[in-house]
Amino acid sequence: MEIVMLPPDQRDMTAGExxxxxxxxxxDIPGVDQITFEAERGPASYRQDISVDLSHDxxxxxxxxxxxxxxxxxxxxxxxxxxxxxxxxxxQYDFKLLPxxxxxxxxxxxxxxxxxxxxxxxxxxxxxxxxxxxxxxxxLPLDERQDLQNLxxxxxxxxDGVEVPLLDVVEVSQRQAFTSINRRDGRRVVNVAMDVEPxxxxxxxxxxxxxxxxxxxxxxxxxxxxTFEGTQAEMKESTDSLMNNFIMAMLIIYALLAIAFGSYIxxxxxxxxxxxxxxxxxxxxxxxxxxxxxxxxxxxxALAGVVVNDSLIMIDYANKxxxxxxSIYESIHExxxxxxxxxxxxxxxxxxxxxxxILESSSQAMYLIPMAISLGFGIIFATSIILVIVPCAYLALxxxxxxxxxGRTIKRNxxxxxxx
Numbered sequence: 547m548e549i550v551m552l553p554p555d556q557r558d559m560t561a562g563e564x565x566x567x568x569x570x571x572x573x574d575i576p577g578v579d580q581i582t583f584e585a586e587r588g589p590a591s592y593r594q595d596i597s598v599d600l601s602h603d604x605x606x607x608x609x610x611x612x613x614x615x616x617x618x619x620x621x622x623x624x625x626x627x628x629x630x631x632x633x634x635x636x637x638q639y640d641f642k643l644l645p646x647x648x649x650x651x652x653x654x655x656x657x658x659x660x661x662x663x664x665x666x667x668x669x670x671x672x673x674x675x676x677x678x679x680x681x682x683x684x685x686l687p688l689d690e691r692q693d694l695q696n697l698x699x700x701x702x703x704x705x706d707g708v709e710v711p712l713l714d715v716v717e718v719s720q721r722q723a724f725t726s727i728n729r730r731d732g733r734r735v736v737n738v739a740m741d742v743e744p745x746x747x748x749x750x751x752x753x754x755x756x757x758x759x760x761x762x763x764x765x766x767x768x769x770x771x772x773t774f775e776g777t778q779a780e781m782k783e784s785t786d787s788l789m790n791n792f793i794m795a796m797l798i799i800y801a802l803l804a805i806a807f808g809s810y811i812x813x814x815x816x817x818x819x820x821x822x823x824x825x826x827x828x829x830x831x832x833x834x835x836x837x838x839x840x841x842x843x844x845x846x847x848a849l850a851g852v853v854v855n856d857s858l859i860m861i862d863y864a865n866k867x868x869x870x871x872x873s874i875y876e877s878i879h880e881x882x883x884x885x886x887x888x889x890x891x892x893x894x895x896x897x898x899x900x901x902x903x904i905l906e907s908s909s910q911a912m913y914l915i916p917m918a919i920s921l922g923f924g925i926i927f928a929t930s931i932i933l934v935i936v937p938c939a940y941l942a943l944x945x946x947x948x949x950x951x952x953g954r955t956i957k958r959n960x961x962x963x964x965x966x
Contacts, residue, residue, distance in 0.1 A: 549564070551564070554908070555908075561585040562585065562743070565583045565585060566743075568583065569581075569583060569626070580627075580629045581627075582627045582629060583626075583627060583741075594627065594739040594740060594741050595740065595741050595742040595745070595748050596625075596739065596740050596741075596742060596748065596751065596752055596755070596774075597737060597738070597739040597774065597775045598615070598737070598738050598739075598755070598760075598772050598773070598774055598775070599730055599735040599736070599737050599772060599773045599774075599775050600612050600615060600735060600736050600737075600738060600763075600770060600771070600772050601730070601733045601734060601735045601736075601770070601771045601772065601773075602734070602767065602769055602770050602771070603734075603769065604769075605734060607767055607769070607770070608632075608734065608736055608770070609632060609736070610767065611736075611763060611766075611767040611770050612630045612632050612736040612738055613630075614763065614766065614767070615630075615738050615759070615763055616628050616629070616630055616738055618759050618763075619738070619740055619755075619759070622751060622754075624742050624743055624744070624747040624750075624751055625740045625741070625742055625751060626740065626741045626742070626743055627739075627740060627741045628738070628739075628740040629738070629739060629740070630736055630737060630738045630739075631726070631728060631736060631737045632736045633726070634722040634723075636722070636723060637720055637721070637722055637723075638720070638721060638722070638723040639694075639718055639719070639720060640718070640719045640720075640721060641654075641657060641658070641661065641716045641717070641718055642716060642717040642718075642719070643657060643715065643716055644714075644715055644716060644717055646714070646715060647714075647715030647716060650704050650708065650710065650715060651704040651705055651706065652702065652704055652715055656702075656704075657702060657712075657715070657716060660702050660703070661700075661702075661712070663684075663685065664685060664686050664691075664700065665685060665686065665691050666683075666685065667683025667684060667685035668683060668684050668685065669681060669682075669683055670682045670683060670684050697712055697713065697718070698711070698712075698713055699711070700712040702715065730773070730775075733771075737775065745837070749837075752774075760772055781840060784840055785840065785843065788840070788843055788844070788847065791847075792847050792850070795847065795850070795851070796817070796820075796850070799813075799817065799850075799851070799854060800813050800814075800817065803816055803817070803854075803858070806862075807861070807862075807865065811943055812861060812865075812943070815857065815861060815936060815939045815940060815943060816854055816857040816858050816861055816936075817854060817857075818857070818935060818936070818939060819853045819854065819856065819857045819928045819931065819932045819935070819936065820849075820850045820853060820854065820928075822853075822927060822928045822931040822932075822935070823846070823849045823850065823852075823853040823924040823925065823927065823928035824846055824849070824924065825927060826923045826924040826925070826926060826927025826928055827842065827845065827846050827849060827919065827920035827921075827923055827924035827927075829923060829927060830919045830920070830922065830923025830924065830927075831916070831919055831920075831923075833923070834904070834919060836915065836916055836919060838916075839916050841913060841914070841916045841917050842916040842917065842919070842920050843920075844917055844920075845916060845917035845918065845919070845920025845921050845924075846920045846924065848917070848920075848921060849920055849921050849924040849925060849928075852896065852921065852924075852925055853924065853925055853928040853929075853932070855892070856889045856892065856893070856928070856929055856932050857932050857936050859885050859888065859889070860878075860881050860882065860885045860889070860932070860936055860937075861881070861936065861940065863880070863881040863884060863885055864877045864878045864880070864881035864940060865877075867880050867881065874940070874941060874944045875941065878937045878940045878941060879937075881937075882933065882937055886933065889929060889932070889933070890929070893925050893926060893929040896921070896922070896925055897922045897923075897925060897926055900918045900921055900922040901922065903915060903918040904918045904919055904922055
């Protein structure tokens with residue numbers, strides 16, 4: 547059953563609330579294996595929050611392990627619609643040709659063809675009626691096809707026209723046929739998927755699965771292996787790619803600053819503002835009740851390039867003052883006074899421009915809000931730290947340089963006195 551909801555501004559209920567109400571009213575239906583509720587938003591297809599592929603060489607062990615895993619996940623308070631794709635399907639009859647059947651000239655293919663024609667029908671003729679093609683098939687009467695006991699009286703004919711009872715030339719056995727067989731990288735797998743409510747509990751449930759449930763499952767069923775698929779796998783892949791690109795961006799920023807300053811140390815003072823910006827972004831998410839997401843990380847990476855500007859203009863101005871033979875304290879003091887207003891104006895205008903997005907309540911902006919929070923609160927927090935930390939780090943760097951220079955002078959004087 548599919549329900550298309552009205553636009554968000556025309557209804558007073560979210561998709562999650564409708565699903566919860568629907569699930570409570572349905573309850574448990576006898577004879578139903580599983581009921582899954584899916585909510586799709588936009589063009590993307592629905593995927594459950596957590597998806598795990600279990601694998602084992604023994605299909606029976608894999609079946610027991612997947613059943614145990616589903617039972618353990620159903621015990622979690624935050625998990626819903628826990629299901630697996632393991633389905634044995636319906637019962638089927640297997641026919642094995644006996645030696646006496648081969649002696650009479652029967653083959654497995656011939657036996658299968660005659661049994662199939664009897665129950666599904668042998669194509670006798672095709673007729674055209676207008677633009678439609680009609681097939682005429684010949685098969686056993688309905689009452690004989692519905693009663694499998696009639697197999698005892700079913701006759702098969704060999705190429706010589708000799709008719710013998712089917713059960714005299716074949717051995718019949720029953721087993722369950724798999725509806726589908728799922729493999730990943732050549733290994734038989736069973737996928738167990740589930741939704742998590744509320745959405746901010748996904749990371750907590752996922753951590754419990756990795757540290758508690760799956761290790762215990764391996765202890766109970768030795769040889770079981772697993773991989774996270776679906777949303778979690780894509781999230782991990784995207785995060786890893788984002789982190790690699792972030793490291794590359796930091797190296798490029800460092801190289802550009804080193805060229806501009808003609809120093810290998812001063813760029814580190816400028817880039818010291820980046821961690822404080824990240825702290826501000828995290829605090830902003832906590833204050834507004836948002837979870838860190840992939841979009842939040844994108845905002846943090848963009849923030850790294852923004853907060854560097856405030857430190858850059860302060861250090862650059864201090865270096866220019868040093869070129870006028872001012873003391874280091876006077877230079878950084880003058881830089882703090884002269885660059886305070888530009889830094890604060892840049893910060894406040896940036897935060898002010900992002901505020902409408904942060905306060906937006908429409909569903910169209912919900913994916914941009916985490917990025918805006920990262921940028922807005924990150925630059926506010928980083929600026930307040932930059933005005934204090936950067937001048938201190940600038941003076942500390944000079945003290946370290948003087949100590950190293952003093953140590954070299956003492957060592958040089960000592961070597962000169964020993965030579966004298």
